[in-house]
Amino acid sequence: MSENAEDKAEGKAVSIPAQADGAEPGTTTDATAGETAGATLTKDAAPGEILLKVTGLQKHFPIRKGLLQRQTGAVRAVDGIDFEVRSGETLGVVGESGCGKSTMGRLITRLLEPTAGTVEFEGKDITHLGVGGMRPLRRDVQMIFQDPYSSLNPRHTIGTIVGAPFRLQKVTPEGGIKKEVQRLLSVVGLNPEHYNRYPHEFSGGQRQRIGIARALALNPKLVVADEPVSALDVSIQAQVVNLLDDLQQELGLTYVIIAHDLSVVRHVSDRIAVMYLGKIVELADRDALYKAPMHPYTKALMSAVPIPDPKRRSAKSERILLRGDVPSPISPPSGCRFHTRCWKATEICKTTEPPLLELKPGQRVACHHPENFEDQAPQDTVLLSAAKDAGELVPDAVLAESAETSEALAAEVAEAAEAAGEAEVAEEGAEKSNSDDK
Amino acid sequence: MTAPLHDTTAEAAPTAPADPAETGATKVEGRSLKQIAWNRLKQDKVALAGGAFVLFLTLVAVFAPLIVGLLGHPPNQFNQDKLDPLTNLPQGAWGGVSSDFLFGVEPNKGRDVFSRIVYGARISLLVAFLAAVVAVALGTLFGIIAGYFGGWIDALISRTMDVLLSFPQLLFIISLVSVLPDDLLGLTGSGVRIGVLVLVIGFFGWPYVGRIVRGQTLSLREREYVEAARSLGGGRRHILFRELLPNLVAPILVYATLMIPTNILTEAALSFLGAGVRPPTASWGGMLRDALETYEHDPMFMVFPGATIFVTVLAFNLFGDGLRDALDPKGAR
Numbered sequence: 041m042s043e044n045a046e047d048k049a050e051g052k053a054v055s056i057p058a059q060a061d062g063a064e065p066g067t068t069t070d071a072t073a074g075e076t077a078g079a080t081l082t083k084d085a086a087p088g089e090i091l092l093k094v095t096g097l098q099k100h101f102p103i104r105k106g107l108l109q110r111q112t113g114a115v116r117a118v119d120g121i122d123f124e125v126r127s128g129e130t131l132g133v134v135g136e137s138g139c140g141k142s143t144m145g146r147l148i149t150r151l152l153e154p155t156a157g158t159v160e161f162e163g164k165d166i167t168h169l170g171v172g173g174m175r176p177l178r179r180d181v182q183m184i185f186q187d188p189y190s191s192l193n194p195r196h197t198i199g200t201i202v203g204a205p206f207r208l209q210k211v212t213p214e215g216g217i218k219k220e221v222q223r224l225l226s227v228v229g230l231n232p233e234h235y236n237r238y239p240h241e242f243s244g245g246q247r248q249r250i251g252i253a254r255a256l257a258l259n260p261k262l263v264v265a266d267e268p269v270s271a272l273d274v275s276i277q278a279q280v281v282n283l284l285d286d287l288q289q290e291l292g293l294t295y296v297i298i299a300h301d302l303s304v305v306r307h308v309s310d311r312i313a314v315m316y317l318g319k320i321v322e323l324a325d326r327d328a329l330y331k332a333p334m335h336p337y338t339k340a341l342m343s344a345v346p347i348p349d350p351k352r353r354s355a356k357s358e359r360i361l362l363r364g365d366v367p368s369p370i371s372p373p374s375g376c377r378f379h380t381r382c383w384k385a386t387e388i389c390k391t392t393e394p395p396l397l398e399l400k401p402g403q404r405v406a407c408h409h410p411e412n413f414e415d416q417a418p419q420d421t422v423l424l425s426a427a428k429d430a431g432e433l434v435p436d437a438v439l440a441e442s443a444e445t446s447e448a449l450a451a452e453v454a455e456a457a458e459a460a461g462e463a464e465v466a467e468e469g470a471e472k473s474n475s476d477d478k
Numbered sequence: 479m480t481a482p483l484h485d486t487t488a489e490a491a492p493t494a495p496a497d498p499a500e501t502g503a504t505k506v507e508g509r510s511l512k513q514i515a516w517n518r519l520k521q522d523k524v525a526l527a528g529g530a531f532v533l534f535l536t537l538v539a540v541f542a543p544l545i546v547g548l549l550g551h552p553p554n555q556f557n558q559d560k561l562d563p564l565t566n567l568p569q570g571a572w573g574g575v576s577s578d579f580l581f582g583v584e585p586n587k588g589r590d591v592f593s594r595i596v597y598g599a600r601i602s603l604l605v606a607f608l609a610a611v612v613a614v615a616l617g618t619l620f621g622i623i624a625g626y627f628g629g630w631i632d633a634l635i636s637r638t639m640d641v642l643l644s645f646p647q648l649l650f651i652i653s654l655v656s657v658l659p660d661d662l663l664g665l666t667g668s669g670v671r672i673g674v675l676v677l678v679i680g681f682f683g684w685p686y687v688g689r690i691v692r693g694q695t696l697s698l699r700e701r702e703y704v705e706a707a708r709s710l711g712g713g714r715r716h717i718l719f720r721e722l723l724p725n726l727v728a729p730i731l732v733y734a735t736l737m738i739p740t741n742i743l744t745e746a747a748l749s750f751l752g753a754g755v756r757p758p759t760a761s762w763g764g765m766l767r768d769a770l771e772t773y774e775h776d777p778m779f780m781v782f783p784g785a786t787i788f789v790t791v792l793a794f795n796l797f798g799d800g801l802r803d804a805l806d807p808k809g810a811r
């Protein structure tokens with residue numbers, strides 16, 4: 041959350057424990073700060089240090105059929121991802137529905153057991169810790185859930201819900217649980233008197249605040265928010281996002297914020313990971329990603345976000361429509377998983393999976409023919425026919441831009457132009473449309 | 479997720495308590511779901527009438543000696559003088575109904591029908607209630623375990639429930655009762671029979687509760703609050719009994735209320751068939767069986783216990799239905 045450093049809410053800041061200023065978010069002045077000195081496994085990682093590191097993470101959900109429950113296949117919800125989260129930053133994770141974002145969130149909070157790969161938190165391997173082993177770590181990693189209607193137990197009062205972290209972790213805050221819960225309620229902008237109310241008496245936005253209070257109760261270091269505002273009214277979304285932002289400034293939190301489009305994530309994230317079918321296809325600093333997205337899928341996602349800049353609003357025609365549906369994660373496409381919908385796909389895309397490489401400092405991308413960068417497989421000069429079809433839905437301006445970095449696409453565009461010149465009726469639909477375009 | 483997020487800085491102090499409409503709720507006093515359900519139940523006059531009768535009957539059963547002392551005669555006292563010496567049928571119209579014998583007297587033995595019905599309520603309600611407790615306890619435990627853990631545990635419990643549900647329980651109980659000794663575990667006489675009835679009716683009843691609890695648990699365990707509890711370090715026991723169970727109380731309560739009348743009928747049927755409590759202990763089903771011998775000449779002796787069973791079962795069912803509607807206005811109807 042790099043923006044909005046100044047717009048703290050006046051009314052509320054008082055109730056937050058004394059804070060180091062926003063510049064050093066890693067060292068909050070909470071009770072835990074005292075332990076920092078000298079320890080190798082520092083309780084608080086310094087800002088910028090790696091807090092969470094994920095390597096080759098996979099989660100396959102087995103599909104079982106029949107009486108004997110034999111495994112007949114697997115949903116490859118998360119299929120080998122690597123990234124790290126640095127202390128004090130906000131990592132945004134975006135991708136279409138079903139691409140494995142929630143699964144990823146539940147893996148790093150260890151609500152799910154990974155199929156393969158490792159998760160390290162503050163240098164400690166937590167990949168296969170059991171319920172007991174995870175318990176102390178639960179204080180440091182918290183989750184905010186998507187659905188405010190199902191994330192609060194309807195039979196518990198707000199006091200019980202927000203106080204649960206203390207009871208489950210067997211910690212007694214100074215001044216007692218009740219007092220601490222009331223303080224937390226005021227921190228998130230709720231009336232502390234509502235302590236004895238039940239969740240059904242609150243609106244969606246208020247419920248999400250309750251969920252946030254619960255997540256913050258134990259002073260976590262990492263907060264994973266799974267689509268924290270997507271179930272809320274548009275008018276409330278900004279308030280909740282701003283609350284998260286403010287809390288980060290004041291408590292020095294590290295966030296992983298999951299969203300299904302870029303509009304929520306763009307204002308609060310320092311870095312953004314774009315997921316497609318269980319893979320990270322691009323991971324970059326926010327500004328770099330917005331200025332020059334390198335993965336075609338990122339580009340498509342970005343074209344779908346309404347552009348706030350009025351100068352560019354005319355560019356509506358640049359919107360990229362993707363052909364077809366997301367393929368099934370049960371049998372994902374070979375090579376690059378995006379090749380069935382990509383307008384730049386060539387043979388190599390079908391056969392070889394592009395590795396996630398840091399092509400520019402702070403920008404990792406998994407693509408053979410990235411945008412805004414030199415072609416990684418220039419020898420491949422023949423477009424797949426699927427790519428030609430996909431190209432039909434891509435605006436000319438985008439195609440032209442893409443052609444600059446792709447021999448194959450350039451050749452295709454040129455060929456189409458030639459065909460148009462000879463005024464021949466092309467047999468292939470793709471060619472035809474391309475010639476029309478010219 | 480669109481427009482408003484782009485100019486967040488322009489928004490009003492973001493952490494001020496939400497919007498005015500939301501803060502308006504501050505004034506309203508908090509109401510728990512229990513209170514809401516009670517308010518709904520109060521609107522349902524039919525259910526309230528059922529509940530009132532259930533309450534009345536419970537009091538009658540509890541204070542049976544007192545009531546009989548005031549309004550009747552000892553239940554096992556033979557009042558031969560009230561019988562026609564020739565036919566052994568009650569003297570007077572309507573099976574001997576009089577201000578002295580409110581529901582008349584038994585043919586042949588001359589016992590006070592009112593007293594026997596009042597004492598019979600004790601047996602019926604006790605057996606039905608305790609059997610429901612047994613069924614609910616077993617059903618809740620196994621249902622919640624099957625639903626939460628799934629896999630082979632669920633398969634095992636579910637198959638067991640299927641087997642029990644397809645078991646001819648009446649026949650089983652009759653044969654069981656006929657082979658059991660009269661004295662068991664320090665209990666004697668009626669005590670043994672009551673204990674056996676409670677355990678056996680309860681045991682054959684738990685799969686009904688178990689199925690409902692399992693189904694509910696299956697859907698509840700997907701709720702995010704379960705995941706939230708796990709993410710806070712909550713163990714299985716916490717999740718089963720602190721997070722899930724409170725949400726199962728309503729359906730369990732409703733099912734238990736609807737199960738009691740079924741148990742009353744089962745107990746009556748068993749007593750009717752001679753597998754219930756033993757004579758001379760009064761029971762409604764036993765009275766019906768006795769009435770069978772003379773119903774052509776003295777139909778009233780059949781009408782009183784029959785009507786009592788009918789009204790009691792109806793009252794429980796009406797109350798249970800009302801309770802269900804009050805606790806879950808979306809379900810049913």
Ligand SMILES: Nc1ncnc2c1ncn2[C@@H]1O[C@H](COP(=O)(O)OP(=O)(O)OP(=O)(O)O)[C@@H](O)[C@H]1O
Pocket residue numbers: 101115116117135136137138139140141142143144300369
């Ligand atoms: N417990 C599970 N068992 C089997 N399959 C699962 C399970 N959880 C998720 N999946 C599958 O894994 C894939 C990824 O799911 P996931 O919930 O992570 O997606 P998502 O990106 O969060 O989507 P959304 O935006 O809809 O929340 C989906 O195909 C989903 O059907």
Ligand code: SF4
Pocket residue numbers: 335336337376377378379380382383384385386389394406407408409410
């Ligand atoms: S160009 Fe190839 S590698 Fe790159 S996204 Fe398209 S299909 Fe994947």
Ligand SMILES: [Mg+2]
Pocket residue numbers: 141142143266267
């Ligand atoms: Mg999700």
